[in-house]
Amino acid sequence: MRKSELIIDHIKDIPGLEMSLLPTPVHRLNNLSDRLKADIYCKRDDLTAFAFGGNKTRKLDYLVKDALVNGYDSLITFGAVQSNWCRITSIAGKVNGLDVFLVLEGIKPEKDTANLLLDKLAGADISFINSLERDDIIRQVEIKKQELEKAGRKPYYMPVGGSVAIGSVGYIRAMAEILEFSENSDVYFKNIIVASGSAGTQAGLVAGQVISGWKGSITGMAVSRARYEQEQNVFE
Ligand SMILES: Cc1ncc(COP(=O)(O)O)c(C=O)c1O
Known part of the structure; x- marks a missing residue:
């Protein structure tokens, strides 16, 4: 072979x-x-x-399928305000019928541009955390995930970069x-x-x-x- x-x-x-x-x-x-x-x-x-495009689409081919096969109804992840990973996740969720929840690191910009604009056009639910500390961000994502679960949702958690x-x-x-x-x-x-x-x-x-x-x-x-x-x- x-x-x-x-x-x-x-x-x-x-x-x-x-x-x-x-x-x-x-x-x-x-x-x-x-x-x-x-x-x-x-x-x-x-x-x-x-x-x-970009390297993250290859990862999302398998991650989104895993979410679908296992009955999740949404994706939750985090990244920088202009994260390519978050852009592709937003669009991958949209085309596959999964809601997308993003926690973005940093201050909410006055104007939506570039990837942030595309995240929004894809319908992602976005919250900002004014911290670049990884522990703070992961805690915030966990809080959001628990809120969703309490509301009866089944979010599929993916770490930054889908790694x-x-x-x-x-x-x-x-x-x-x-x-x-x-x-x-x-x-x-x-x-x-x-x-x-x-x-x-x-x-x-x-x-x-x-x-x-x-x-x-x-x-x-x-x-x-x-x-x-x-x-x-x-x-x-
Ligand atoms: C073109 C390209 N190659 C490699 C990497 C690194 O990939 P990873 O986050 O899986 O280490 C990135 C990260 O964004 C990237 O954009």
């Missing part, structure tokens, strides 16, 4: 939606490659298309796409370098590596934490 097939076989029974437009293309970055005297390619996960095991399945699948690209061309990758924030993207790729036995290296560039802390997050 090819390495990509090993991965697909491993996750085939995990139900997911097909919101993301996959596979995303892989482009050679000619100017950067010439300049650095290396062969550098970019997996264009900005082109997942759904709700203006829980089920969300990371989206990036296990991405690893299969990367390997399949190599299997269908003469381009073999030695290193994958990925931005690592809420950690689910890197964790999914690493899980795909473990399943397939791919011999290259995966390097996460931590965007918001020290290396040690981020490594723990990825392993968890």
Whole structure:
């Protein structure tokens, strides 16, 4: 069995939606490659298309399906005022018939712009918390979730970035796409370098590596934490 097939076989029974437009293309970055005297390619996960695309659509394919299969009636999550994650969640909830509750970190802006405007157009219920402390925010989300449950609702909680095991399945699948690209061309990758924030993207790729036995290296560039802390997050 090819390495990509090993991965697909491993996750085939995990139900997911097909919101993301996959596979995303892989482009050679000619100017950067010439300049650095290396062969550098970019997996264009900005082109997942759904709700203006980005890496979070892959996670939401599995998270929203999990919510639907398990009878949840809404999604609840949090993020920055201009969070891409919250934008895609708002739209994914809307098209799948789930109400969306967002707790946004920071002061309510005077004017709704960009992602905040899109969250509202998608009908998300938004509350603001004037704190950037993670504990305060998580407490606020928990209060909102309990209120909803008391009112008879069944909200599906997702941490920021959708970085829980089920969300990371989206990036296990991405690893299969990367390997399949190599299997269908003469381009073999030695290193994958990925931005690592809420950690689910890197964790999914690493899980795909473990399943397939791919011999290259995966390097996460931590965007918001020290290396040690981020490594723990990825392993968890
Ligand atoms: C393009 C891109 N790659 C990777 C990441 C990091 O993903 P994660 O939050 O799963 O670590 C982000 C985070 O927003 C991103 O926008």
